Amino acid sequence: MKGLFNVRNAAAVLVVAGLLLLPLYTTLSGNVFALTLFTRIVIFALAASSLNLIMGYGGMMSFGHAAYLGIGGYAVGILAAEGVGSGFIQWPVALLASALFALVIGALSLRTRGVYFIMITLAFAQMAYYVASGLSRYGGDDGLTIYKRSDFGGLINLSNRVQFYYLCLGCLFAGLYLIWRIVRSRFGMVVQGLRSNEQRMQAIGFPATRYRLACFVISGTMCGLAGALLANNTDFVSPAVMYWTRSGDLMVMVILGGMGSLFGPVIGAIVYLVLEEFLSQVTEYWALILGPLLLLIVLFGRGGIDGLLGRFSRG
Amino acid sequence: MLLVVEQFLNGLQFGLLLFLLAAGLTLVFGIMDFVNLAHGSLYMMGAYFAATFVAWTGNFIFGIILALGATLLLGIALEFVALRHLYGRDHLDHVLATFGLILFFNDAVRLIWGPAGLALSLPPWLTVPIQVVPGVFYPAYRLAIIVVALAVALLLYIVVMRTRLGMLIRAGASNREMIGALGINIKLLYTLVFGLGAALAGLAGMMQAPILTVQIGMGENILILAFVIIVIGGIGSIRGAFLAAIFVGLIDTLGRAFLPDLLRKILSSAAASTAAPALSSMLIYLLMAIVLVVRPEGLFPANRR
Numbered sequence: 001m002k003g004l005f006n007v008r009n010a011a012a013v014l015v016v017a018g019l020l021l022l023p024l025y026t027t028l029s030g031n032v033f034a035l036t037l038f039t040r041i042v043i044f045a046l047a048a049s050s051l052n053l054i055m056g057y058g059g060m061m062s063f064g065h066a067a068y069l070g071i072g073g074y075a076v077g078i079l080a081a082e083g084v085g086s087g088f089i090q091w092p093v094a095l096l097a098s099a100l101f102a103l104v105i106g107a108l109s110l111r112t113r114g115v116y117f118i119m120i121t122l123a124f125a126q127m128a129y130y131v132a133s134g135l136s137r138y139g140g141d142d143g144l145t146i147y148k149r150s151d152f153g154g155l156i157n158l159s160n161r162v163q164f165y166y167l168c169l170g171c172l173f174a175g176l177y178l179i180w181r182i183v184r185s186r187f188g189m190v191v192q193g194l195r196s197n198e199q200r201m202q203a204i205g206f207p208a209t210r211y212r213l214a215c216f217v218i219s220g221t222m223c224g225l226a227g228a229l230l231a232n233n234t235d236f237v238s239p240a241v242m243y244w245t246r247s248g249d250l251m252v253m254v255i256l257g258g259m260g261s262l263f264g265p266v267i268g269a270i271v272y273l274v275l276e277e278f279l280s281q282v283t284e285y286w287a288l289i290l291g292p293l294l295l296l297i298v299l300f301g302r303g304g305i306d307g308l309l310g311r312f313s314r315g
Numbered sequence: 316m317l318l319v320v321e322q323f324l325n326g327l328q329f330g331l332l333l334f335l336l337a338a339g340l341t342l343v344f345g346i347m348d349f350v351n352l353a354h355g356s357l358y359m360m361g362a363y364f365a366a367t368f369v370a371w372t373g374n375f376i377f378g379i380i381l382a383l384g385a386t387l388l389l390g391i392a393l394e395f396v397a398l399r400h401l402y403g404r405d406h407l408d409h410v411l412a413t414f415g416l417i418l419f420f421n422d423a424v425r426l427i428w429g430p431a432g433l434a435l436s437l438p439p440w441l442t443v444p445i446q447v448v449p450g451v452f453y454p455a456y457r458l459a460i461i462v463v464a465l466a467v468a469l470l471l472y473i474v475v476m477r478t479r480l481g482m483l484i485r486a487g488a489s490n491r492e493m494i495g496a497l498g499i500n501i502k503l504l505y506t507l508v509f510g511l512g513a514a515l516a517g518l519a520g521m522m523q524a525p526i527l528t529v530q531i532g533m534g535e536n537i538l539i540l541a542f543v544i545i546v547i548g549g550i551g552s553i554r555g556a557f558l559a560a561i562f563v564g565l566i567d568t569l570g571r572a573f574l575p576d577l578l579r580k581i582l583s584s585a586a587a588s589t590a591a592p593a594l595s596s597m598l599i600y601l602l603m604a605i606v607l608v609v610r611p612e613g614l615f616p617a618n619r620r
Contacts, residue, residue, distance in 0.1 A: 119546045
């Protein structure tokens, strides 16, 4: 980290400025679609960043992260369906439910390593998916329509597009700040140390599983928040948000942007979703291009976009 | 009682089918240390090839043989063009690259065959019911699946355990540098193993095709099942995959068949009819979670020989 002026930091500043000023552009140009798209992008950026916390810094390759999107979403949706419209109740419940789920599956999954960890997190997410499909009172397979967005009294109006966008953006920045603080704290150092050399850390006397579990729960809770936002954004929640390809999408965003870099997943989410949107407008068969593109990125672009920027910085 | 026999055979047949898929996956994982999410796409391609070639030639057996060859070639081409450059990389790179391949194959199929599914119809001699136990008739085709899959499993065992090729494969799994240093063309060996895995996945796909429709995304759900199996069985172990596949096939089928009635005895019928489908879908994941918690390396870990 020599000098503040390098390509990597410039990209981060550019992204932050762009995201902050976007509503100005959409209001002036009347391009409502861009605001809708970027609200979705910001929410997924939050989810991808939460995954980055355990994957990039903690070395825990969770392939079931979309489960929290669903749990956060269903907490909001179910409470709304039962007549509890207040966001002051809905959102804490969403966070708490995600945290509890993360605590339980984390405690079990963290007994395994490597590919087994990837697979057991996947299995738990699939279980959550099937539970949601079985909730016939709340729509089952077809999903649950949310007729009224979370109500925060006079504080903020979620039905206003611009206000909702800034709320999502605020959550993203808060999440990134939290990750930044965690990574630089003693706790974060221990978690990163465990990724590098678990045996040595244990020999020094750190309880590996307890630290990992705490990190896992923080990440899950953060993703649950993204789930609550997503449900409010689409006014709808269905088991499909928990399907394993959704977890794959999140993983792709993190790796595409650059694992273990603070802004990498944000850039990854923007690139992935904008690319998806752009290609699907060009051709119906957009995945025909996106798929090989991912393959090429893996083959030739190690470290994702952030790695690419880092190489530029070094010249 | 008749129903039990029939469902038991269904479970066995499903389990054996899953074994074909899981065998390729665990071979590729155990030997090349490669996580192949696109294995389900090969399963799907096998089914599409079979539907196309059977319609084209008008002969079921001949079409299946052509389709098997096509899947084998596709697997080899895939390995040669892209995947061989990923060996030795991080598992996460494998996940990302093969996730991209899934996207590619799904849309390629949509482009070539269209979004509607295909049907693969059976020749008349495979549709007659056969009496297995006095009073129990079972479709000949499902019996044929059981026979073919058992034969393939046996063949696989003989090839891996009793031939020179199998010896090289096992040697490659335990120490790839050493076998390369001894003058074995390890790259060719890997390509062969990948092609073999692809053909097995394709075979599973084309055998399942007449029972379900051939459609886009058919490989994704079953791929997860195959992963569950190799994790339960212990990654890299063919014996483990075989036992776990039959176990999973039986539990899944019997769970779906009998769990609703079982729950109805405990719960009210309304609660049972909502809980049963979700619970029976969850059963195998629950099983996997329990196995991993009790034995984190799977039931038959391959490395502890």
